[in-house]
Amino acid sequence: MAWFRKDKTGLAQQEKKNIPEGLWTKCKSCGEVVYGKKMEELLWVCPNCDYHFRITSQRYIELLLDDGKLELFDLNLTSKDPLKFKDSKKYPDRVKAAQLKTGKKEGVTSGIGHVNGIKVSFAIMNFEFIGGSMGSVVGEKIARAIERSIEMELPLIIISCSGGARMQEGILSLMQMAKTSALLAVLAEKKIPYISILTNPTTAGVMASYASLGDVIIAEPKALLGFAGPRVIQQTIGQDLPEGFQSTEFFLEKGFVDKIVNRKDLRSTVTSLLRYMWIN
Amino acid sequence: MGTGPYLEFEKPIAELEKKISDMKDFSIGSDVELSGEIASMQKKLDKLRTEIYDNLTRWEKVQLSRHPKRPYTLDYINAMSTDFIELHGDRYFGDDNAMIGGFGMIDKQKVMFIGQQKGRDTKEKLFRNFGMAHPEGYRKALRLFYMAQKFNVPIVVLIDTPGAFPGIAAEERGQAEAIARNIREMSRIKVPIVVIIIGEGASGGALGVGVGDVVMMLEYAWYSVISPEGCAAILWRNAIHAPEAADALKVTSPDLINLKIVDKVIKEPPSGAQNNLQEAAEYVKEAILGALDELKETPVDILLLDRLQKYRHIGEYDE
Ligand SMILES: [Zn+2]
Numbered sequence: 001m002a003w004f005r006k007d008k009t010g011l012a013q014q015e016k017k018n019i020p021e022g023l024w025t026k027c028k029s030c031g032e033v034v035y036g037k038k039m040e041e042l043l044w045v046c047p048n049c050d051y052h053f054r055i056t057s058q059r060y061i062e063l064l065l066d067d068g069k070l071e072l073f074d075l076n077l078t079s080k081d082p083l084k085f086k087d088s089k090k091y092p093d094r095v096k097a098a099q100l101k102t103g104k105k106e107g108v109t110s111g112i113g114h115v116n117g118i119k120v121s122f123a124i125m126n127f128e129f130i131g132g133s134m135g136s137v138v139g140e141k142i143a144r145a146i147e148r149s150i151e152m153e154l155p156l157i158i159i160s161c162s163g164g165a166r167m168q169e170g171i172l173s174l175m176q177m178a179k180t181s182a183l184l185a186v187l188a189e190k191k192i193p194y195i196s197i198l199t200n201p202t203t204a205g206v207m208a209s210y211a212s213l214g215d216v217i218i219a220e221p222k223a224l225l226g227f228a229g230p231r232v233i234q235q236t237i238g239q240d241l242p243e244g245f246q247s248t249e250f251f252l253e254k255g256f257v258d259k260i261v262n263r264k265d266l267r268s269t270v271t272s273l274l275r276y277m278w279i280n
Numbered sequence: 281m282g283t284g285p286y287l288e289f290e291k292p293i294a295e296l297e298k299k300i301s302d303m304k305d306f307s308i309g310s311d312v313e314l315s316g317e318i319a320s321m322q323k324k325l326d327k328l329r330t331e332i333y334d335n336l337t338r339w340e341k342v343q344l345s346r347h348p349k350r351p352y353t354l355d356y357i358n359a360m361s362t363d364f365i366e367l368h369g370d371r372y373f374g375d376d377n378a379m380i381g382g383f384g385m386i387d388k389q390k391v392m393f394i395g396q397q398k399g400r401d402t403k404e405k406l407f408r409n410f411g412m413a414h415p416e417g418y419r420k421a422l423r424l425f426y427m428a429q430k431f432n433v434p435i436v437v438l439i440d441t442p443g444a445f446p447g448i449a450a451e452e453r454g455q456a457e458a459i460a461r462n463i464r465e466m467s468r469i470k471v472p473i474v475v476i477i478i479g480e481g482a483s484g485g486a487l488g489v490g491v492g493d494v495v496m497m498l499e500y501a502w503y504s505v506i507s508p509e510g511c512a513a514i515l516w517r518n519a520i521h522a523p524e525a526a527d528a529l530k531v532t533s534p535d536l537i538n539l540k541i542v543d544k545v546i547k548e549p550p551s552g553a554q555n556n557l558q559e560a561a562e563y564v565k566e567a568i569l570g571a572l573d574e575l576k577e578t579p580v581d582i583l584l585l586d587r588l589q590k591y592r593h594i595g596e597y598d599e
Contacts, residue, residue, distance in 0.1 A: 074599075076598075076599050077597050077598070077599050078597060078598045078599075079597060079598075080596045080597055080598055082539065082596040083528065083529070083530050085528050085529075086528060087515040087516060087524075087525075087528060088515070088516070135595075136594075136595030136596050136597045137595075137597045139594075139595055140595050140597055143592065165483075165505045165506075167505060167506055167511050167514070167515065167529070169505075169596075170504060170505050170528075170529045170530055170531075170539075171503060171504055171505055171529075171530070171531075171536060171539060171541050172539065172541070172594060172595055172596060173505050174483060174484070174487055174504070174505040175487075175541060175591065175594040175595070176594070176595060177460075177463055177484065177487060178463055178467065178487060178491050178591040178594070179591045179592055179594055179595065181460060181463040181464040181467065182463075182464065182467035182468075182491070182587075182588050182591050182592065183588075183592070184464055185464045185465070185467050185468045186588070188464075189468075203456075204456075204484070205483075205484060205505070207456040207460075208455070208456040208459040208460050208463075208484045208488070209459075209460050209463060210460070211456075211460075212454075212456050212457045212460035212461070213460050213461070213464055226451050226455075226456065227444065227446070227450070227451060227455035227456035227459070227484070228444075228446030228447075228450070228451065228455070229446075232446045232510075233446045233447060233448065233451070236445075236446050236447060237447055237448065241448070242448070245448065245451070246451060254452050254453070254454065255454070256454050256456075256457055
């Protein structure tokens with residue numbers, strides 16, 4: 001399901017371009033060249049075409065939560081190697097490399113914070129951690145975030161960014177889709193709101209579970225969203241894909257997201273929604 | 281038995297079968313007494329068969345799950361139930377022929393059958409889209425799950441798919457949303473759900489109808505987050521490494537028992553279900569009725585709690 005990771009012509013390359021470096025940054029989407037400091041002010045959104053560069057989990061926490069404060073939970077959850085999985089690398093080595101690269105133990109940061117004074121259970125996926133792939137720990141941290149919502153009666157906000165299930169944990173990673181979705185059914189029965197926020201990219205196992213199950217689903221402009229990866233589809237049907245296929249805009253047109261929201265408006269949009277859905 | 285097509289590892293069996301059959305033909309038209317010889321070769325054949333099938337690699341089992349003569353969902357339904365009434369359509373878009381469903385009777389037990397359906401010849405394969413459902417297939421399944429709940433009929437899901445279809449139309453109609461919704465809703469359906477992987481259980485395409493109280497698989501079926509070829513294409517950069525990927529992913533029935541994902545393995549007739557549909561269907565039927573006996577006695581609130589807990593605890597991590 002995590003189809004993208006060795007796709008040199010696709011996202012992997014895009015990912016590199018997305019990491020801001022140097023004084024000037026070239027927009028991946030339109031080619032516009034923007035001064036780096038200016039990009040920081042623009043929240044890494046291209047002033048010419050609205051393309052949203054990937055930003056860190058920490059940056060989103062600062063953008064969305066009051067005082068940029070998140071009381072962190074489940075910090076010590078780390079992956080095991082249940083399958084003793086080895087391809088060109090051993091799975092534990094991949095995890096270690098990702099930990100060094102990100103300074104995080106796993107691909108989800110989660111906890112409790114406030115959005116304009118409204119207390120929420122919050123979780124965000126980190127694409128830099130093995131492509132945001134969902135293994136046992138990612139599934140467990142999302143599950144616990146949902147449980148905190150249920151037990152403490154807090155609205156749930158999840159920011160997704162993932163290529164899908166983590167192949168190196170095999171069937172256990174597939175089952176995280178069921179684990180998280182089953183808990184979301186309980187959350188829904190309690191009438192506690194869940195806002196799902198989709199960023200570039202959200203696909204496969206994550207898109208086919210909790211990312212698609214928000215009461216409200218909002219997405220950043222021009223993100224890649226879908227079930228199957230573009231290359232898999234291309235190979236299956238043997239023809240080129242239409243322009244804009246599997247983008248946020250395509251998802252809006254087809255009826256699978258509620259709203260495209262620019263990063264600068266994320267906080268105000270979430271606040272408005274929570275006032276309707278949660279605050280009397 | 282004894283007519284092809286054969287898989288690579290079946291070739292020694294095929295050769296010996298041919299020898300025996302030739303000898304039988306010869307003995308009919310001649311006075312030479314060969315029955316002793318034939319009997320001894322038959323013994324040798326049985327031994328060879330056991331040897332080969334007891335030592336199949338994971339990749340060989342994956343191939344067996346795709347055997348051209350392997351029974352498909354409707355074969356099992358027709359073999360083990362009477363008065364099957366197929367129901368069509370998702371009521372929104374259309375009818376997906378890769379996903380079938382309807383009421384059936386297993387002995388005196390009413391059930392709602394759901395499952396992916398593959399085709400046998402080229403024309404039928406295309407008609408069934410190789411058992412790869414579109415969103416309307418998952419939505420048809422969901423409609424039938426709700427109906428089963430409404431009329432208090434237990435659900436039996438037979439899974440056999442190389443995956444949910446990856447295509448333009450599938451994306452346009454929300455493949456991810458359809459699967460996600462099914463997974464969530466199946467976790468709360470208020471009747472027993474028995475899931476059996478009868479052939480291929482690939483990824484979200486399988487799980488999209490695969491949440492249940494009891495999950496079983498046939499001896500030579502496979503179940504995985506991704507097909508061995510798909511995994512090999514990504515991690516080994518070439519699908520020819522599928523045998524290594526099958527080993528790494530641990531996709532066979534003993535693996536899934538070890539990983540505690542599957543509750544029970546349903547044994548197949550000697551050398552696989554393709555050799556004896558009636559016998560295979562008998563085993564499947566026994567397994568379904570056995571599972572339902574217990575589930576039917578379970579109060580609904582306990583049933584749902586157990587189902588939630590079953591999935592809640594899947595995953596391995598340190599803390
Ligand atoms: Zn741009």
